[in-house]
Amino acid sequence: MHFIKTGIIQLLFLTFCIINSSKAQELTLEQCKEMALNQNMDLRISQEHILMGKNARKMAFSQFFPQIEGNASYIRLNKQFQLLDEDFTAQNIIDRLPFPLPTLPIPIPIDFNNITLLPARDTRIGQEHNFLFNVGLTQPIFAGGRIFEVYRMSKVGEQIANESASLERQNTLYETEDLYWNIVSIQEKQKVVESYQKMVQNLEKDVESYISQGVALRNDLLRVKLKQNEIDLLLFKINNGLKLAKMALCQKIGIDINSDITLSETEIEIAKEEIVYENIRQSAILNRPELKLLEHGVKLSESALRISTGNFMPTIGFTANYLSLRPNPYRGLADEFGSDYMFGFVMNVPIFHWFEKHHSRALAKNNMNIAKLKLEDSRQKISMETLMVSNEILEAKKRIEISKQSVDQTLENLKLVQDSYNEGMMKTAELIEAQSLWQEAQTNYIESKAIYKSLEIKLKKSSGEL
Numbered sequence: 001m002h003f004i005k006t007g008i009i010q011l012l013f014l015t016f017c018i019i020n021s022s023k024a025q026e027l028t029l030e031q032c033k034e035m036a037l038n039q040n041m042d043l044r045i046s047q048e049h050i051l052m053g054k055n056a057r058k059m060a061f062s063q064f065f066p067q068i069e070g071n072a073s074y075i076r077l078n079k080q081f082q083l084l085d086e087d088f089t090a091q092n093i094i095d096r097l098p099f100p101l102p103t104l105p106i107p108i109p110i111d112f113n114n115i116t117l118l119p120a121r122d123t124r125i126g127q128e129h130n131f132l133f134n135v136g137l138t139q140p141i142f143a144g145g146r147i148f149e150v151y152r153m154s155k156v157g158e159q160i161a162n163e164s165a166s167l168e169r170q171n172t173l174y175e176t177e178d179l180y181w182n183i184v185s186i187q188e189k190q191k192v193v194e195s196y197q198k199m200v201q202n203l204e205k206d207v208e209s210y211i212s213q214g215v216a217l218r219n220d221l222l223r224v225k226l227k228q229n230e231i232d233l234l235l236f237k238i239n240n241g242l243k244l245a246k247m248a249l250c251q252k253i254g255i256d257i258n259s260d261i262t263l264s265e266t267e268i269e270i271a272k273e274e275i276v277y278e279n280i281r282q283s284a285i286l287n288r289p290e291l292k293l294l295e296h297g298v299k300l301s302e303s304a305l306r307i308s309t310g311n312f313m314p315t316i317g318f319t320a321n322y323l324s325l326r327p328n329p330y331r332g333l334a335d336e337f338g339s340d341y342m343f344g345f346v347m348n349v350p351i352f353h354w355f356e357k358h359h360s361r362a363l364a365k366n367n368m369n370i371a372k373l374k375l376e377d378s379r380q381k382i383s384m385e386t387l388m389v390s391n392e393i394l395e396a397k398k399r400i401e402i403s404k405q406s407v408d409q410t411l412e413n414l415k416l417v418q419d420s421y422n423e424g425m426m427k428t429a430e431l432i433e434a435q436s437l438w439q440e441a442q443t444n445y446i447e448s449k450a451i452y453k454s455l456e457i458k459l460k461k462s463s464g465e466l
Contacts, residue, residue, distance in 0.1 A: 028264045029180050032253050036176040039254025043172060046165035053158030060154035063147050066139035075130040087119050125333055131326040139318045141345075144310025149303040156303070160296045167289035172252075174461045178454060179249045184265050185450035186242045189443055193238055196439040197231045200224060203435070207428060220428035227432055268449040270400060271456065277390045280463045284386050285379060287464025294375040301368035308361040314349040382462070389459045396452035403445040410434070410441040 037043060140147060204224045210216030247257040255261075285291065320343035328338030350357065417434040420426040460466040 025259060026262045026264055027253075029177065032180055032249065033173055033176050035253035035255070036172050037169065040168070040172050043165065043168050046161070046168050049161040050158070050165055053154075053161035057151070057154040057158050060151040063140070063150065066137050068135070068137050070133075070135045072134070073132045075132075077126050077128055077130065080126045082125075127327045127333070127335055129326075131337070132323065133325075134321060134323040136319065136321040140315070141318055142314070142316040144313030144315065146307050146310040149307045149310070153300055153303045156296050156299045160293060163289045163292045163296065167293070170289065170461055170464075170466050173466050174457060176249070176252050177457050177466075179245065179252055180263065180265075181268060181450065181453045181457070183242065183245045183249060183263055184268055185446055185453070186238060186245055187263070188267060188446045188449075190235070190238050190242060192439060192442040192446065193231060193235050196435065197228075197235060199435050200228050200231055200432075203428070203431065204228060215424070216428065223429055223432060227436070268446075268453050270397070270449060270452060275390050275393055275459070277387060280386045280390060280459065281383050283463040283465060284382050288382055288462075289464065291375070291378060291382065294371070294378055298368070298371045298375055301364070301371040305361065305364040305368050308357070308364040311357045311360065312350060314347055317346045319344055319346055386459070386462050389455060389462050393452065393455045393459060396448065396455055400445070400448045400452055403441065403448045406441040407438075407445050410438040414438045 204221070207216050207221045207224050211218060211221060246261055250257045250259050250261065320341070322339070322341040324337050324339040326335070326337045327333040328336045330338040330340065414434045414437075417426050417431050421428070421431045457466070
């Protein structure tokens with residue numbers, strides 16, 4: 001009995017798991033955005049670029065501080081250096097005199113060759129084991145502003161990495177939101193077609209009933225069936241489109257493309273606030289990452305120009321060293337360590353390099369002018385883009401108003417035709433046409449809202465507010 005109860009419990013638990021696993025996952029727009037940002041590989045790469053920019057800035061900042069380096073060396077000599085190739089004797093000195101020595105009154109026999117003043121072996125220098133230890137400090141004092149400009153360029157590089165990540169983030173959010181609302185619009189179309197299908201199915205039943213009563217022709221039923229076939233094909237296409245749209249969204253947010261998902265939004269809402277073009281344009285000029293990247297490019301080119309100008313200026317630095325040597329050169333190369341310190345200033349002054357620095361500065365100035373022109377051109381293009389999108393949104397709103405009126409009119413027309421058909425005053429073909437007009441108006445209305453929503457997202461991206 002116990003085993004039976006255990007089996008029943010396990011079966012119920014398994015059934016519960018299967019039901020939960022088959023339940024569609026409901027997603028909000030914000031959830032989709034967050035998931036898309038978390039799994040975006042390009043965005044992860046951008047984060048690494050940000051860290052690289054920070055490290056580059058810190059590395060450039062370290063150039064303001066003195067550089068301290070230590071080195072050590074060991075040299076083993078196989079032979080010693082010998083300064084004389086033979087013994088230095090008194091006779092060597094006599095031989096080199098410009099005049100002969102005076103003859104002594106009492107000749108004393110002296111063999112000068114036997115008087116060695118400096119044996120050759122005593123002129124050997126160098127030890128078998130030689131050591132050198134040195135600690136040096138170098139501090140740049142003036143470099144024509146080049147160190148500061150390099151640091152400034154590293155800060156701009158860090159800002160460029162941040163703006164590139166912001167641009168990638170905007171693109172990801174734009175694509176995700178566009179996919180999300182595309183699914184919502186397809187689902188709205190699906191509901192309209194399903195309602196249209198039910199209308200035609202009810203009409204088919206009515207026509208079959210009228211045929212059995214002898215008040216309708218077989219031709220009317222064929223018309224209805226043909227329309228039913230068209231609707232079935234249309235609904236099949238919509239379902240396929242919806243499946244592909246969901247797969248695209250799943251791929252974007254980083255889940256299995258075959259996941260069964262539902263969206264919390266079921267209808268596209270239209271914003272009622274008016275669009276002020278000047279506000280949109282100002283926001284775009286201030287917030288667009290593309291413009292910020294170009295502005296940073298101008299700053300980089302300006303720093304490059306200042307660096308090229310600094311190349312005309314002298315470089316001044318301070319250096320200090322402490323060294324220890326063995327053998328000791330300060331005590332006749334004694335077999336011991338001898339140490340000393342030294343310091344000084346170094347200045348390098350460029351004099352003439354065949355106008356190389358002049359041409360380098362001219363080239364940097366050309367690059368700066370190009371960067372400024374690109375920035376100004378992009379500002380004008382973005383202003384035109386925001387104006388164009390703003391106008392398209394106004395047109396989309398007008399299209400929505402007209403299509404909504406068409407929906408109301410076709411619905412009213414459908415009701416009148418349906419009533420007349422029920423009273424036998426209208427033909428089946430006229431009712432089918434009225435239903436078709438209603439479905440077409442509903443579809444146009446949904447498409448108008450979808451176009452508006454897509455333009456609204458595009459306007460957010462154009463203004464840099466996404």
